[in-house]
Amino acid sequence: MKTMFIISCFLVVVSLGSVCSAHETAATDNAAQTVPALKPGDKGTAIYDGEYEFMPPPSPWELIRGGEGSDFVFGFYRKDPGKLQLESTFFAYSDEPYGYSKDIEQRADEFLKRFFWSSHVKMKVVDRKKTTVLGAEGLVLVLEGKDAIKGTKVRSKVILGKRGDRVVAFYINQWRASDSKFDQAAFDTFDRFAGSFRFLKKSFYETL
Amino acid sequence: MEGHQRNLYLYDRFDTQVVGVSRDDVITLQYWAKDLGITFPLLSNVSGWLGVLYDVQPGDQPFFNRRTMIIDKKGIIRYVRDGSPDYKDILAFLKKLNREEGQP
Numbered sequence: 001m002k003t004m005f006i007i008s009c010f011l012v013v014v015s016l017g018s019v020c021s022a023h024e025t026a027a028t029d030n031a032a033q034t035v036p037a038l039k040p041g042d043k044g045t046a047i048y049d050g051e052y053e054f055m056p057p058p059s060p061w062e063l064i065r066g067g068e069g070s071d072f073v074f075g076f077y078r079k080d081p082g083k084l085q086l087e088s089t090f091f092a093y094s095d096e097p098y099g100y101s102k103d104i105e106q107r108a109d110e111f112l113k114r115f116f117w118s119s120h121v122k123m124k125v126v127d128r129k130k131t132t133v134l135g136a137e138g139l140v141l142v143l144e145g146k147d148a149i150k151g152t153k154v155r156s157k158v159i160l161g162k163r164g165d166r167v168v169a170f171y172i173n174q175w176r177a178s179d180s181k182f183d184q185a186a187f188d189t190f191d192r193f194a195g196s197f198r199f200l201k202k203s204f205y206e207t208l
Numbered sequence: 209m210e211g212h213q214r215n216l217y218l219y220d221r222f223d224t225q226v227v228g229v230s231r232d233d234v235i236t237l238q239y240w241a242k243d244l245g246i247t248f249p250l251l252s253n254v255s256g257w258l259g260v261l262y263d264v265q266p267g268d269q270p271f272f273n274r275r276t277m278i279i280d281k282k283g284i285i286r287y288v289r290d291g292s293p294d295y296k297d298i299l300a301f302l303k304k305l306n307r308e309e310g311q312p
Contacts, residue, residue, distance in 0.1 A: 002225035004305065007262065007277045008212060008293060096295075100214040100245065110245060166214075204296050208218065208303060 036074070038063055045196065048074050052093065055196040057189045066092065076193075082180055086152060089174040089183070091190045093197065097160065097169035104139050104160050107167045111158065112141070115171075121145040121154060133161030134168075134197065151178045157187060159194050164206040170194040211295040213246050222302040224278075225249075231256050231271055280305060 036049035038056075046056035057076050066072040075092025099110025108128075116123050127142035138161040146153045152175060159170040172190040174182055212219075212226045219226055228250040230237065237250045251258075256272070259265030264272040276294075278287035278301060287301050 002223050004222065004224040004281060004302065004309075005279045006212070006219070006224060006226040006298065007279065008209070008226060008228045008275075096211070096214070098210070100210055100216075102217075113243075204299075205218070208299055 036065060036067070047200065051200055053196075053198050053200055054093075054194075055192045057091075057193060061189075064090070064092070066094075071096065071098065078186065080174075080176075080183065080186075082177055084152065084175075084177045086175045087177060087180065089172065089186045091170065091172035091186075091193065093194075094169045094171070095163065095166075095203065097167060097171075099167070102165055102167060104137060104162070104167055108139055108141060108158075108160055111160070111169070112143075115143075115156070115158070116145065116154075119145075119147075119154075121147050123154075123156070131159075133159055133194070134163065134199075136162050138162070146178065148178075152176065153178050155182050155187075157190065163199060163203055166203070166205055170197070209246055210244060211293060212248065213244070215295055215299060216248060218299055219302070222299075222306040224302055227251060229253055229258055229262075229272070231259065278302065278305070281309065 039047045039050075041047045041053050044055065045053050047053050052073070057078075061076040061078045064075045064077050066074055072092035072094040075090055077090045078088060080087045080089055097107070097111050098114035099107045101107045101110060112123070112125070123143040123145040125141055125143050127140070129140055131138050131140050133139075138159060141156075141158040141160075143156045143158070144153065154173055154175050156171060156173045161168055161170075170190070170193070172187060174186060176182060209228055212228070216226070226248050228246075228248070230250065230252065231254055232240075232252060233254055234252045237252050240246070241250055253259065256265050256270075259272045262275065262277065264275045266273055274291055274293075276287070276289045276298065277285050278298070280286050286305060287298070289297065
């Protein structure tokens with residue numbers, strides 16, 4: 001018999017949609033209180049919130065803060081040239097990627113159930129391989145999807161790794177018109193970001 | 209709910225059981241739990257009396273407001289937060305409570 005209980009009241013029917021809107025509000029509220037700083041590190045690196053060091057993308061990539069309640073900690077956004085407004089690229093670091101398992105392979109499957117859920121684009125995994133991430137076991141997934149009605153396509157790369165015993169993720173999404181080409185240079189920038197990433201202190205969970 | 213599932217091993221460490229409560233029927237909750245892989249108990253309270261008891265029932269609406277409560281071993285509600293659960297805040301509170309309850 002457990003000594004304490006958490007009672008969590010919720011509603012299934014609207015919870016997925018309401019989570020998104022509530023998280024946006026939470027992220028905005030947090031930003032109004034304390035805005036995590038992006039400061040220069042050594043050898044061209046950048047340090048976010050005194051905790052994450054990495055090679056930052058060159059201009060014109062714009063920093064996007066996520067924070068508590070969001071599905072990413074921070075990321076970088078770039079509006080790309082093209083005939084459609086949505087032609088853009090966004091990449092991010094997430095310390096709470098979709099899913100719940102501590103096993104990376106299992107977490108990847110859970111992650112894919114939720115990733116792109118709200119876009120209604122059916123994503124196909126075109127590559128899946130084990131690799132080293134953050135100096136330990138990791139997994140790289142490359143996905144592509146099309147929206148025939150809107151005339152758009154998207155390519156994503158997801159890198160799953162470990163921080164302590166929990167799974168963390170890096171991901172990049174690039175949207176294009178169906179007849180436009182993907183920009184590999186943006187994926188190279190993302191790879192430099194993820195490959196250079198390191199933690200400057202222990203996570204909340206490692207110190208709990 | 210997925211965040212709670214992610215933290216079950218930490219709730220165990222603090223001797224805590226998480227329970228979800230909603231006004232959805234059992235079949236809906238079963239489907240939803242299976243789809244999301246939720247393994248902790250989800251309670252169906254279609255009539256909504258639990259919502260009235262915990263003050264999360266907005267008038268005549270057929271749903272509960274989102275609220276997280278932590279109840280200690282004496283049955284006292286020690287933590288109440290509205291809106292989406294703040295999982296780190298919950299864990300930090302459980303750690304504090306666990307330390308308090310471990311004291312003579």
